[in-house]
Amino acid sequence: MLTRRQFTKNLFALSALSSVPLLSSCEKTGALRIGIHPWVGYESLYLAEESGELPNKVKLVKTQGNAENLALLSTGEIDGGTFTVDEVLLARSQGIPLVIVMLFDISAGADQVLTKTGGPIKAGNTVAYEPSAVGTLLFYLALERQGLTPKDVFGVRLAPSYQLNSWLGGELDAAITYEPHASKLKAAGAKEWINSRQFPDTITDTLAVRADRLPQFELTLRELIKTHFKIIEAMRINPDNYLYRIASHQEITYNQAKQGLAGIILPSILRNYELLAERSGFRTRIAEINILMTEEKLIPQADNLENLILTDYLPVPAGA
Missing domain, CATH: 3.40.190.10 (Periplasmic binding protein-like II)
Incomplete structure (x- = not known):
């Protein structure tokens, strides 16, 4: 998988x-x-x-x-x-x-926001998203795109592997997911609204x-x-x-x-x-x-981000 x-x-x-x-x-x-x-x-x-x-x-x-x-x-x-x-x-x-x-x-493009109609998320919608920092970030960014906040919708923390059953049960209006789960939801009638190309890097x-x-x-x-x-x-x-x-x-x-x-x-x-x-x-x-x-209390306190990234082991770019 x-x-x-x-x-x-x-x-x-x-x-x-x-x-x-x-x-x-x-x-x-x-x-x-x-x-x-x-x-x-x-x-x-x-x-x-x-x-x-x-x-x-x-x-x-x-x-x-x-x-x-x-x-x-x-x-x-x-x-x-x-x-x-x-x-x-x-x-x-x-x-x-x-x-x-x-x-x-x-x-x-692998990460996608799917809705019933292919249109944007609306106030009052039930939206499933992965219970992780990245999933939460995409949830916030998708709402922000429509001028919404988490208080305007019903957010459901649900791993992509479990979203299909909820979708088939009519419990969801939108799902934030990624491949191969996105393709399975589309086969069940979901339509893509936006994807990770709209949120580069x-x-x-x-x-x-x-x-x-x-x-x-x-x-x-x-x-x-x-x-x-x-x-x-x-x-x-x-x-x-x-x-x-x-x-x-x-x-x-x-x-x-x-x-x-x-x-x-x-x-x-x-x-x-x-x-x-x-x-x-x-x-x-x-x-x-x-x-x-x-x-979201996924970590007890914010990281100081010091010594988080080191490029010393990357090869020298061609022509440098």
Whole structure:
């Protein structure tokens, strides 16, 4: 499945374990352990492993979702992983010194706001949205677009995987969701109003690593990131070859894989530098997510955002 963002609030119980990294045999032998789960935006790493291009000292620890990634991170069983920004902030609130070192992808249509008519959300509507910081942010942005506030509608915190049943039961007027769940809702009669293209740089998937592991894995991390960019360039040149392989990995159809890739942007090396720059729109979105997570009590207090992003491990852009 393409599921990537999981509700993380229930992981606060793990915070007591977060400050005690465990030394496994992988760490002793110098393997950089990266937690990863099925999502089309992370396919570069799966493809690199399949083709033998993954750096020798990288071990992909495959999970079913980011909730599991966060759990493994808290017990020291992985050194980093694939996370959305809100999950990075959650981990940091638990004492895990995560640092964003690269952006995998940006949602550009994969996240959608669906309504019964395809028209805008109206006052009094019942609106389902994912119970996460990113889901809440999209909920607020969609309402803001119509001059509404959360008090003007009935907001329902409901994971995308559960929205279809509520839609079929006539309980919802609108749903904020993402692929492949969006396609299922459309098949049930929902129509797209807007999507994440209207909110650029808002939903991003990152590669984040513990700051206290960076010195140990400096060369390996550089190799891993370089491999990612090599693979996505090959995907750009010969997409069909990779789409069939992605479909096989994800256990989906070729068309679903194509649709999934069409809904995201895979930023280049140069675009990574631009997005991660000090005064970028991406940084502004992080600040907004940080405030929302605090207000929604997803984290006990706002992150100071210091040492959150490090571009030192990105390759030098061509022509620089």
